[in-house]
Amino acid sequence: xxxxxxxxxxxxxxxxxxxxxxxxxxxxxxxxxxxxxxxxxxxxxxxxxxxxxxxxxxxxxxxxxxxxxxxxxxxxxxxxxxxxxxxxxxxxxxxxxxxxxxxxxxxxxxxxxxxxxxxxxxxxxxxxxxxxxxxxxxxxxxxxxxxxxxxxxxxxxxxxxxxxxxxxxxxxxxxxxxxxxxxxxxxxxxxxxxxxxxxxxxxxxxxxxxxxxxxxxxxxxxxxxxxxxxxxxxxxxxxxxxxxxxxxxxxxxxxxxxxxxxxxxxxxxxxxxxxxxxxxxxxxxxxxxxxxxxxxxxxxxxxxxxxxxxxxxxxxxxxxxxxxxxxxxxxxxxxxxxxxxxxxxxxxxxxxxxxxxxx
Amino acid sequence: xxxxxxxxxxxxxxxxxxxxxxxxxxxxxxxxxxxxxxxxxxxxxxxxxxxxxxxxxxxxxxxxxxxxxxxxxxxxxxxxxxxxxxxxxxxxxxxxxxxxxxxxxxxxxxxxxxxxxxxxxxxxxxxxxxxxxxxxxxxxxxxxxxxxxxxxxxxxxxxxxxxxxxxxxxxxxxxxxxxxxxxxxxxxxxxxxxxxxxxxxxxxxxxxxxxxxxxxxxxxxxxxxxxxxxxxxxxxxxxxxxxxxxxxxxxxxxxxxxxxxxxxxxxxxxxxxxxxxxxxxxxxxxxxxxxxxxxxxxxxxxxxxxxxxxxxxxxxxxxxxxxxxxxxxxxxxxxxx
Numbered sequence: 001x002x003x004x005x006x007x008x009x010x011x012x013x014x015x016x017x018x019x020x021x022x023x024x025x026x027x028x029x030x031x032x033x034x035x036x037x038x039x040x041x042x043x044x045x046x047x048x049x050x051x052x053x054x055x056x057x058x059x060x061x062x063x064x065x066x067x068x069x070x071x072x073x074x075x076x077x078x079x080x081x082x083x084x085x086x087x088x089x090x091x092x093x094x095x096x097x098x099x100x101x102x103x104x105x106x107x108x109x110x111x112x113x114x115x116x117x118x119x120x121x122x123x124x125x126x127x128x129x130x131x132x133x134x135x136x137x138x139x140x141x142x143x144x145x146x147x148x149x150x151x152x153x154x155x156x157x158x159x160x161x162x163x164x165x166x167x168x169x170x171x172x173x174x175x176x177x178x179x180x181x182x183x184x185x186x187x188x189x190x191x192x193x194x195x196x197x198x199x200x201x202x203x204x205x206x207x208x209x210x211x212x213x214x215x216x217x218x219x220x221x222x223x224x225x226x227x228x229x230x231x232x233x234x235x236x237x238x239x240x241x242x243x244x245x246x247x248x249x250x251x252x253x254x255x256x257x258x259x260x261x262x263x264x265x266x267x268x269x270x271x272x273x274x275x276x277x278x279x280x281x282x283x284x285x286x287x288x289x290x291x292x293x294x295x296x297x298x299x300x301x302x303x304x305x306x307x308x309x310x311x312x313x314x315x316x317x318x319x320x321x322x323x324x325x326x327x328x329x330x331x332x333x334x335x336x337x338x339x340x341x342x343x344x345x346x347x348x349x350x351x352x353x354x355x356x357x358x359x
Numbered sequence: 360x361x362x363x364x365x366x367x368x369x370x371x372x373x374x375x376x377x378x379x380x381x382x383x384x385x386x387x388x389x390x391x392x393x394x395x396x397x398x399x400x401x402x403x404x405x406x407x408x409x410x411x412x413x414x415x416x417x418x419x420x421x422x423x424x425x426x427x428x429x430x431x432x433x434x435x436x437x438x439x440x441x442x443x444x445x446x447x448x449x450x451x452x453x454x455x456x457x458x459x460x461x462x463x464x465x466x467x468x469x470x471x472x473x474x475x476x477x478x479x480x481x482x483x484x485x486x487x488x489x490x491x492x493x494x495x496x497x498x499x500x501x502x503x504x505x506x507x508x509x510x511x512x513x514x515x516x517x518x519x520x521x522x523x524x525x526x527x528x529x530x531x532x533x534x535x536x537x538x539x540x541x542x543x544x545x546x547x548x549x550x551x552x553x554x555x556x557x558x559x560x561x562x563x564x565x566x567x568x569x570x571x572x573x574x575x576x577x578x579x580x581x582x583x584x585x586x587x588x589x590x591x592x593x594x595x596x597x598x599x600x601x602x603x604x605x606x607x608x609x610x611x612x613x614x615x616x617x618x619x620x621x622x623x624x625x626x627x628x629x630x631x632x633x634x635x636x637x638x639x640x641x642x643x644x645x646x647x648x649x650x651x652x653x654x655x656x657x658x659x660x661x662x663x664x665x666x667x668x669x670x671x672x673x674x675x676x677x678x679x680x681x682x683x684x685x686x687x688x689x690x691x692x693x694x695x696x
Binding site: 211216222225226227253255274276 | 413418524526536615620622623659660661666668673
């Protein structure tokens with residue numbers, strides 16, 4: 001009897017692991033419109049959404065990409081990277097096995113990208129990556145340098161208009177872990193403020209670590225205001241809206257919000273019912289609309305004229321144009337779901353910038 | 360097992376006779392810890408004041424008291440878990456955001472402010488109870504359990520909400536923006552909690568049981584103290600306090616996401632360990648904890664006054680945690696001699 005029990009237990013164990021494996025594999029896919037292995041002539045797009053849980057725009061990128069494929073009569077396979085290196089690697093195997101003609105993806109965990117790149121290179125499948133560069137992959141991303149300059153220019157112009165450029169303090173809410181992107185967004189914004197208001201003294205420019213989130217920004221910004229007790233007219237730039245709003249909220253806590261203006265990046269907190277009264281504008285990227293730019297490359301690949309691979313943020317295959325908007329202009333921009341719906345109905349080649357950026 | 364607010368609670372060691380202690384030992388330890396923190400605080404403040412005399416200003420006081428408000432309340436919750444021998448509760452940031460979310464959801468659905476506050480605290484208590492049940496009845500390592508429930512809780516919150524915004528005209532939000540006696544409103548509940556919890560640890564049976572269970576579980580059991588019940592209620596109480604922190608958090612953060620509490624983890628653990636609240640349990644003083652939280656809140660202000668590059672804040676935080684753990688290890692070795 002004993003051996004039988006062992007065998008039974010082993011069988012149950014193997015079955016359990018197999019079931020768990022199937023379940024896990026199933027969890028990693030988002031609406032895999034799995035066509036048969038691509039052995040016909042229909043062009044097939046493999047699309048891997050990022051799968052970061054608190055980012056609606058990543059899932060919507062998949063919806064936009066699916067609509068654009070349908071518009072062109074192409075096959076479309078969608079998977080989710082589940083914000084995991086392992087899943088992103090496994091997804092590469094799936095796309096290769098399905099014989100897709102091009103892969104588009106956002107991978108928020110890029111440490112596996114070199115391995116994934118090797119797999120795609122061996123399978124001779126071109127890859128278009130969003131925002132995170134990888135050697136050999138077409139880079140599609142927002143022009144962060146231009147975004148920083150645009151935001152800083154608009155804020156500087158407002159300072160000129162309202163305060164005649166009499167600015168006592170320019171605060172930069174940084175996210176240093178973002179490296180070059182942080183420097184582009186905040187450094188260029190500072191430079192642009194300098195260009196608009198050249199008489200602001202050098203020591204009026206200060207930076208602090210906001211880590212790109214409101215909570216950290218709100219914890220660290222009070223010290224900055226305390227360290228500049230005489231500053232009256234204050235400007236705030238930052239790596240994103242959360243960082244800037246953290247500084248603006250800290251000013252309110254310390255009673256320093258009498259004459260302060262902030263200009264954010266990414267448009268995350270410039271719309272809705274609770275916009276900070278001192279957040280005067282932001283730079284919108286329309287992240288969910290990135291696939292419209294990626295399809296410009298895919299169209300050429302499908303036509304047999306694959307463009308030269310440009311794989312860095314400095315020299316992007318397609319540079320997404322940022323859209324600086326004031327608070328009032330932002331209020332007129334449709335919600336993210338409406339934007340996706342309108343883009344789906346727009347003529348081929350249209351981007352969200354064309355549709356919604358009126359500045 | 361009598362203690363005072365400024366007396367470190369150091370229960371009997373196995374080698375001593377059933378709970379007896381040297382009468383002067385605890386006040387000395389507490390005083391030493393308090394003086395150590397005050398000394399380090401001075402080491403930070405004096406050079407800053409020499410470089411920038413305007414460091415000593417009401418603006419700096421406002422900045423420090425505001426920064427320490429939420430982390431101070433969370434540190435009390437963490438301190439209770441550590442003193443009771445529960446090692447650490449790594450899910451406190453989730454308890455914080457869960458409670459904040461509950462409070463904001465209540466306000467958004469039209470419930471009065473008092474109901475939102477109670478709901479927030481109850482959400483934290485429920486979260487603590489969940490941890491307590493798993494730790495106590497599953498007899499599992501609290502660090503592993505709270506790490507797991509922290510991940511799970513975060514995932515569940517991410518399913519139900521992406522971000523939450525407190526109504527800008529609500530009484531709770533206005534409370535978060537106001538001041539009392541020249542200091543932020545949110546500072547005073549933190550002070551009250553530290554004092555009340557310190558008194559409870561000293562003068563209530565619950566508090567004495569908590570310290571006894573953390574210091575020497577075997578001796579505590581021999582005295583008829585239920586380890587399970589005490590540890591369960593410690594997690595419940597810590598959860599409720601984290602719930603209070605969540606309510607305050609929602610009052611000062613106009614918008615937050617499920618992951619917004621993550622930034623508190625490091626600072627709260629550092630505050631507890633720096634305060635001499637040993638990870639081995641049974642020892643801790645909440646007034647020293649107040650000093651520790653104040654010192655840590657002074658660091659970002661000091662960095663701003665020195666005009667150091669932003670990345671230094673990260674360097675200081677990491678270094679402090681290593682320092683704190685090192686000090687705790689040193690104290691343990693010394694007390695074992």
